[in-house]
Amino acid sequence: MKEETRKDISYNPKAIEHKWQEKWEADKLYRSVIDESKPKHYALTMLPYPSGDLHIGHWYAMTPSDARARFMRMRGYNVLFPMGFDAFGLPAENAAIKEGIHPMKRTYENIERMRKQMKTMGAMFDWEREAVSSDPEYYKWTEWFFIQLYKAGLAYRKLSAVDWCPKDNTTLAREQVIGEDRRCERCGTPVVKKELEQWFFRATKYADELLNFDGLDWPERVKTLQTNWINRSEGASVIFKTESGDEIEIFTTRPDTLWGATFMVFSPEHPLVDKVTTPENKAAVEAYQAQAARQSDIEREAVDKEKTGVFTGGYAINPVNNERIPIWVADYVLMSYGTGAIMAVPAHDERDFAFAKKYGLPIVEVIRPEGQEEAGELQEAYIGEGVMVNSGPFNGTKVNTEKGRKNPGISAVIDWLEEKGIGKESVNYRYRDWLISRQRYWGAPIPMIHCDVHGWNPVPEDQLPVMLPEDVEWKPTGESPLKLHPTWKNTTCPVCGEPATRETDTMDTFMCSSWYHLRYLSPHYDKGPFDEAEYNYWMPVDTYTGGIEHATMHLLYTRFFHKALRDAGIVEGNEPMMQLRNQGMVLGEDNEKMSKSRGNVIAPDVLVDRYGADTVRAYIMFFARWEMGAPWDSQGIEGSARWIRRIWVLFTDPSTTAQDASDSSGSASAEVKRTLRRKAHQTLRKVTHDFENFEFNTIVSSLMELLNEMYKAREAGAVGSPEWNEAQDIYLRMLAPVAPHIAEELWTNHLGKPYSIHQQQWPKFDEEAAKEDVIELPVQINGKVRDRITVPAEAGEEEIKAAALASETVRKYLDGKEPKKVIVAHKRLVSIVI
RNA sequence: GCCGAAGUGGCGGAAUAGGCAGACGCGCACGACUCAAAAUCGUGUUCCCUACGGGAAUGAGGGUUCGAUUCCCUCCUUCGGCACCA
Numbered sequence: 001m002k003e004e005t006r007k008d009i010s011y012n013p014k015a016i017e018h019k020w021q022e023k024w025e026a027d028k029l030y031r032s033v034i035d036e037s038k039p040k041h042y043a044l045t046m047l048p049y050p051s052g053d054l055h056i057g058h059w060y061a062m063t064p065s066d067a068r069a070r071f072m073r074m075r076g077y078n079v080l081f082p083m084g085f086d087a088f089g090l091p092a093e094n095a096a097i098k099e100g101i102h103p104m105k106r107t108y109e110n111i112e113r114m115r116k117q118m119k120t121m122g123a124m125f126d127w128e129r130e131a132v133s134s135d136p137e138y139y140k141w142t143e144w145f146f147i148q149l150y151k152a153g154l155a156y157r158k159l160s161a162v163d164w165c166p167k168d169n170t171t172l173a174r175e176q177v178i179g180e181d182r183r184c185e186r187c188g189t190p191v192v193k194k195e196l197e198q199w200f201f202r203a204t205k206y207a208d209e210l211l212n213f214d215g216l217d218w219p220e221r222v223k224t225l226q227t228n229w230i231n232r233s234e235g236a237s238v239i240f241k242t243e244s245g246d247e248i249e250i251f252t253t254r255p256d257t258l259w260g261a262t263f264m265v266f267s268p269e270h271p272l273v274d275k276v277t278t279p280e281n282k283a284a285v286e287a288y289q290a291q292a293a294r295q296s297d298i299e300r301e302a303v304d305k306e307k308t309g310v311f312t313g314g315y316a317i318n319p320v321n322n323e324r325i326p327i328w329v330a331d332y333v334l335m336s337y338g339t340g341a342i343m344a345v346p347a348h349d350e351r352d353f354a355f356a357k358k359y360g361l362p363i364v365e366v367i368r369p370e371g372q373e374e375a376g377e378l379q380e381a382y383i384g385e386g387v388m389v390n391s392g393p394f395n396g397t398k399v400n401t402e403k404g405r406k407n408p409g410i411s412a413v414i415d416w417l418e419e420k421g422i423g424k425e426s427v428n429y430r431y432r433d434w435l436i437s438r439q440r441y442w443g444a445p446i447p448m449i450h451c452d453v454h455g456w457n458p459v460p461e462d463q464l465p466v467m468l469p470e471d472v473e474w475k476p477t478g479e480s481p482l483k484l485h486p487t488w489k490n491t492t493c494p495v496c497g498e499p500a501t502r503e504t505d506t507m508d509t510f511m512c513s514s515w516y517h518l519r520y521l522s523p524h525y526d527k528g529p530f531d532e533a534e535y536n537y538w539m540p541v542d543t544y545t546g547g548i549e550h551a552t553m554h555l556l557y558t559r560f561f562h563k564a565l566r567d568a569g570i571v572e573g574n575e576p577m578m579q580l581r582n583q584g585m586v587l588g589e590d591n592e593k594m595s596k597s598r599g600n601v602i603a604p605d606v607l608v609d610r611y612g613a614d615t616v617r618a619y620i621m622f623f624a625r626w627e628m629g630a631p632w633d634s635q636g637i638e639g640s641a642r643w644i645r646r647i648w649v650l651f652t653d654p655s656t657t658a659q660d661a662s663d664s665s666g667s668a669s670a671e672v673k674r675t676l677r678r679k680a681h682q683t684l685r686k687v688t689h690d691f692e693n694f695e696f697n698t699i700v701s702s703l704m705e706l707l708n709e710m711y712k713a714r715e716a717g718a719v720g721s722p723e724w725n726e727a728q729d730i731y732l733r734m735l736a737p738v739a740p741h742i743a744e745e746l747w748t749n750h751l752g753k754p755y756s757i758h759q760q761q762w763p764k765f766d767e768e769a770a771k772e773d774v775i776e777l778p779v780q781i782n783g784k785v786r787d788r789i790t791v792p793a794e795a796g797e798e799e800i801k802a803a804a805l806a807s808e809t810v811r812k813y814l815d816g817k818e819p820k821k822v823i824v825a826h827k828r829l830v831s832i833v834i
Numbered sequence: 835g836c837c838g839a840a841g842u843g844g845c846g847g848a849a850u851a852g853g854c855a856g857a858c859g860c861g862c863a864c865g866a867c868u869c870a871a872a873a874u875c876g877u878g879u880u881c882c883c884u885a886c887g888g889g890a891a892u893g894a895g896g897g898u899u900c901g902a903u904u905c906c907c908u909c910c911u912u913c914g915g916c917a918c919c920a
Contacts, residue, residue, distance in 0.1 A: 180917080221914090224838060228916060235920085252920060265920090307918080332918045342920045351918055430919060551915085622859075623846060628839095630846060639859045642874095649874095697847070701858035708858090778854045783901055785854055823900055829853045833900045 011648035013612020017741040021122060029756055030124040032080040034537045041077035042538045043069040044517055044577070046546030046554075047084045050110035051091065054117040056594070056602045056620075056632065060586045063617045064626055064696045065545040066123040070737035071691040072543075073124070074762040080538050082520035083118065083125040085111050087134035088509045090168050090186055093442040097474045103442040104470065107134055117605060122613050122740045124758070131519040133512035138519055139444040140465035141529035142512050145565070147447055147458040152568045154202045155436075157456060161269075161336075162435055164194040169478035170439045171198060173508060174432045175229070175553045185553075198437040199446055199505070203560045207232065207429045209574075210559055217579040219627075225551040231430035234404030236414050238423035240264060240316045240343065242276050242327070248316060251338040251428050254348065255417060256399050256409035258320045259391040260366035261343035262356070264327045265309065268292040269335040276314030276327050284310045285329055292331045307332050307355045318343070319422040321392060330355065338428055346381065353381035366390050367399050367409075434557065436508040441472060441481045443506030451493035451500040459502075460494050466502065480504060513554055514561035517541050517576060535571070544577040547585070555580070581694050584629025591631045602632050614739035615641045621696035621738060643704050644742060647735070650710060651728065651746045667717035673724075674773075676713040679706055680727040681770035684763055687734050703734060729753075730763045779804045780831045781813045789830070797824045804830040 024030065045065040048058055069081040092103035092110075111132060118125065131138055149155045163172045163182075167189040176185040183190050203210075207230050213223050235253035242248060248264065266273050268289040277285045288310045309330030316327050332351055333342050346356035346363040356363050363378055369386045388397045388409055393416070399409030405425075417423030437446065445466040447459040459466055469488045472481035482488060482504040493500035515529065521538055522531035546554075562576040587593060588600025595601070607616045619640035624630035683706040690699045710727055718724045728751065736743040736757045747757040754760075772793045777800065779787040787809035791800055801822050804810060810832060821833040 178915095221838065225915060228837065231916080231919070233919070250920080254920080305918080330918095332920095334919075337919045344920090349920070351920080354918095428919075430916090548914085625847075628847095633846065633860065636846065636860050643859085645874095698858080701848075704858055776854090780853085780901070788854080821900060823853095825853045825901085829901085831853075831900050 011645045011742075013614060013741065016745045017120070017122065017613055020741050020744050021119060024756070024758075025127075027756075029758060030081075030126050031128060032078065032082075032126045034533065035078045036537075038076065038078040040538055041069075041072045041079045041543070042517075042541045043072065043079055043081045043543045044520075044541045044545070045081075045083075046544075046550070047086050047513070047516055048114065049086045049089055049091070050107055050114055052110050052113070054114050054604055056586050056604050056607075058118075059121065059604045059616065060620050060629070061546060061583050062118075062123060063121055064583065064621050064694070065543075066121065066125075067617070067621065067696065067699075067737040068543070068691060068694065070124055070740065070758065071762070073758070074733065074736065074760060076761065079124070080129070080520070081124050081126065082129040082131070083123075083127070084129075084131035084516060084520065084523075085114070085133065086509060086513050086516070087111065087132050088139075088443045088506075088512055090170070090440065090442070093440055093474075094168070096442075097476060097478060100474070102470070102472075104134070107442075120605075120608050120613055121617070124740075129520045129523055131516055131523040133444075133509070133516065134442075136465050136467060137524060137526065139512070141519065142444040142507065142515070143447040143459070143464050143466060144461060144529060145515060145561075146444075146507065146511070147461060147464075148568050148570065149201060149564055150448075150458055152564065154205065154564050155199060156202065157197055157199055159195065159197040161193045162196050162198055163191040164196075165189055165191050168440075169480075171196060171435055171437055173435045173510070173553075175556070176508075196437075198435055199448075199503075201434040201436055201560070201564070203434045203557075204429060204431055206560050206563050207431050208427075209563060210431075210556065215578070216575055219548075219580060219582055222548065222551045222555065222580060222582065225548075226556055229431065229552040229556065233428050235410075235426060235428065236417060236423050237339075237426035238319065238343070238417060240319060242272065243315050243317065243324075244275070246272055246275065248272060248341050249339045250341050250343050251426060252343060253403060254345065254410070255413045255423065256388060256391075256394075256397075256407070257345040257348045257366050258318070258343065258413065259388075259394075260345040260347045260364045261318050261325060262323075262346060262362045262364055263325050263344045264316050265330045265333045265342050265344050265352075265355070266312070266327060267333040267335040267340040268329055268331055270329075270333075270340045272341075273312065273329055276312050276316075278313030281311060281313035285312055288329055288331075307351065307358060309355060309359065311359075319420075320417075326361070328355075328359070336432075337430065347378055348381055348383060350381045350383075353378075364390055370398075434508075434560070436511055437505040438508055439480050439483075439504075440506055441468065441474075443509060444512060445482070446503040446505050446507055448503040449491055449494060449500050450503065451495065451498065453498070454493055454495040454500075456503075457494050480506075482506070510554055510557045511561075514558045515565075517558075518571070529570075539571070540573055540575065541577040543579045543581070545581050545583065548582040581627065583626050584624065586624075586629055587631040589632050589634060602634075607637070611637065611641050612644070612741070614742045615644045618644060618700055618739055622700035624697065626694055626696050640700070643700075643707065644739060646707060646711075647731075647739075648742065648746070650707065650714070651732075652750055668713065668721060669716070672713055672716040672718055673721050676709060676718055676727055677723045677769050678772070679709045680723075680730050681766050684730055684734065684765050685770055688762070688765065691737070700738065703731070703738070706731065732757060733760055733763045736760075775827060777804075777827075778829050779807060779810060780829060781810065782834055783831070786810065786813060793827075797826070800824050800830060804832065 043065065045062050069079050073079040087107050092107045095101060095106060096103045133139065146155060163177045165172055165184040167187050168184060172184060172191060177191050178185050181190060211227055211230055211232060233253050235251060236255040237249055237251050238255065240248040240250060273285065307330060309328045312327045312329055314327045315324045318325050333340065344352040346352040346361065347365045348367055365378060366389060367382060367386045368389045369384065385400045388394045388399060394413060397409050397412055400407055405411045414425045445468060447464060447466045448456050449459055450456050469485055472485055474481055489502040489504055491500055491502050492498065518530045521534035525531045558576055562571060565571045588598060590600050592598055592600060604616060619637040622640055623633065623636055683702050686702045687699050732743050732747045740758060744757050747753050748755045774790050775793050776788050776790050778785045779789055787807050789803045789807055791803050801824055814834065819832045819834055823831040825831065
């Protein structure tokens with residue numbers, strides 16, 4: 001060992017990292033198998049899309065997650081920490097159109113490159129569980145799940161105006177249209193509306209359940225985003241009638257204002273518009289409809305736009321008072337929310353007020369602030385609390401600002417509506433059903449067959465997977481090659497056996513990622529989507545880590561998916577992922593988002609080559625609060641590199657190692673050794689706490705502090721003492737999750753301890769050792785620190801007080817007088833008021 | 835407009851059952867080693883002042899308290915989400 005120490009005198013990550021990675025792999029050190037004797041821990045980090053190269057963001061997401069998984073393993077858990085690829089998707093296909101490279105070829109080449117890059121992280125991924133969503137053995141089950149949802153009545157086909165990305169040539173789910181200007185989540189192109197028949201999942205069926213986060217340890221932020229996205233609103237649905245007797249259902253959150261409904265407004269696309277429009281208004285209404293259809297959603301939905309509309313000439317009957325009220329058409333009413341028709345109560349709704357003022361429609365006050373006389377002409381809509389007036393049987397009923405049943409006025413009116421049979425309590429959501437059809441090739445085929453006689457039927461399950469044909473051509477128009485393929489879509493009807501055609505659309509890739517955590521359990525299992533035994537042992541996911549950008553997409557889809565599978569009897573439990581933590585984003589050194597066009601991209605490969613993976617891992621954990629993220633700093637990483645080198649030096653320098661230091665062994669004072677041991681255990685307590693709480697930056701800084709302390713102890717001659725040996729032992733165990741290679745090298749080759757450090761237990765914390773013997777307390781006089789006193793750690797309040805008052809400085813300030821007040825903040829500080 | 839998060843040295847960030855603000859690191863300065871440089875090691879590093887000593891300071895202002903980065907109120911800035919949602 002001595003010779004080896006001399007040989008490897010300077011830290012050389014290249015020499016040690018690859019060596020250990022190979023040995024760990026050969027020894028299957030990170031293979032996770034069912035072990036009933038240990039508690040399990042399923043740690044999951046979001047799988048990457050195989051875009052080409054691993055970037056620093058992947059490292060930022062994955063290596064702290066890996067460190068924590070390693071920590072859990074050392075704490076005695078049987079940890080599963082798998083990795084895979086979300087391999088279907090548009091970029092590969094767009095590249096195929098542009099460059100003529102088949103997306104399959106390109107995807108698998110990228111996967112190979114990224115897998116290789118990932119292996120340089122030294123993460124504890126169990127590669128035998130790798131799952132790739134574009135493998136037929138994977139997407140067979142994605143298709144199978146579609147059929148299960150279809151059978152459960154959760155998949156349906158509907159003609160509707162859907163969002164279409166003209167650049168990517170496909171429809172998008174509502175969640176994938178982002179921002180005020182309604183852009184495609186992938187490519188940033190503004191989307192347009194298109195009338196298409198498409199497949200949907202009935203996610204809205206689970207809206208209420210998705211609002212319930214009981215038992216989930218998820219960030220408030222994500223829960224809020226999902227709650228706002230679903231946007232539940234309570235109210236009533238009420239049936240109005242046209243003069244010819246057609247029913248018009250409306251949704252309102254303010255049934256208490258029904259008596260103030262002085263007109264109705266239809267969305268331009270409302271099906272009854274044509275019928276209620278009188279001949280003399282027909283031209284104007286049609287012109288308005290045509291104009292609305294031409295306008296983009298962005299123009300239409302601009303909030304500050306002045307309201308426009310036209311009168312249809314038709315009238316409706318307000319069912320609560322049988323008033324005859326005019327029906328207008330206006331584009332501020334959206335067909336996509338509620339029923340596409342509203343009752344307008346100008347006195348108590350700002351939008352209706354503005355519209356009524358503009359077109360001279362009547363305004364009837366029905367809620368009045370309590371104790372106030374009739375206000376005369378209203379200057380603005382009144383939204384506050386008050387009592388109902390001009391409301392027939394409800395005059396005098398109190399109304400507050402609560403929603404739904406919590407509001408006495410609303411509650412009373414709902415009861416009355418239900419009794420009379422003209423309306424009922426109702427809940428509305430912004431949340432929409434999940435549109436999953438994509439007019440693209442590189443995705444899991446939707447396993448449905450259309451027959452002219454028998455309509456749509458699923459592909460028989462024994463014929464799965466519906467394989468993607470490989471002999472396909474791309475047209476520059478971007479049209480799906482599945483549609484253009486000469487034979488692929490031809491098949492037979494599963495009901496009658498006559499010629500029929502396949503669905504040529506593929507599934508949204510979020511479908512693939514909704515269940516990948518299940519495929520990891522048994523990626524090559526062919527009797528089902530997962531092996532039951534694996535499921536029973538590992539699920540649910542205990543800790544899930546990934547970016548916040550998926551709050552209302554992936555994270556909502558996967559919750560819906562799990563609930564749907566639960567109801568289909570495929571999985572158990574209400575939630576797939578119990579604990580969620582989001583990491584922030586690494587920005588470029590210019591404090592901007594990293595992008596090739598800005599030229600501020602940090603390549604992890606270059607860093608690994610220069611510093612070694614351990615340093616990159618350490619710096620990633622150290623340089624920012626994990627959930628916040630921060631700009632990269634090329635100078636800053638030098639600090640972490642220095643720290644790792646200093647560890648190396650301390651553990652390998654011949655003057656430090658026990659066997660070479662026998663002359664100085666034990667020469668340190670008891671005080672030095674006591675201090676070293678105390679610091680080691682205090683650090684252990686801190687690091688343990690911080691790992692539990694994902695506070696990676698302070699883990700590294702605590703380890704830096706302890707190292708500095710160990711250097712001091714070395715100077716004071718502590719090397720070779722039991723305290724020194726213990727500190728070394730604890731140090732490497734704590735270091736192992738952060739910097740697994742150097743920890744292994746020092747542990748196994750320099751300290752000669754049993755391989756592998758990654759199979760060791762987390763060190764045992766000794767409360768007694770961490771305890772302070774004496775404590776120093778600041779003494780404040782009138783809120784300012786004037787002195788410090790030193791007292792035994794176990795000193796009581798009286799003793800501390802006496803010591804403080806005995807201090808010379810304090811006596812000087814007191815000048816013989818009695819203090820007004822002496823406060824001893826236990827073991828923290830003494831505060832004296834004069 | 836509504837909802838949410840965040841504002842601490844030159845920089846990244848520590849510290850919140852209310853208790854020494856600036857841990858740890860970067861950078862910078864000075865020193866040691868060196869012919870010299872790099873590396874390394876050591877010391878210092880919030881700001882202001884007649885500097886032994888004192889004062890101010892955690893986006894701004896106010897409040898509660900012996901004591902506030904931490905709690906409360908008002909406001910400012912930045913970022914994120916939603917938005918004519920009936």
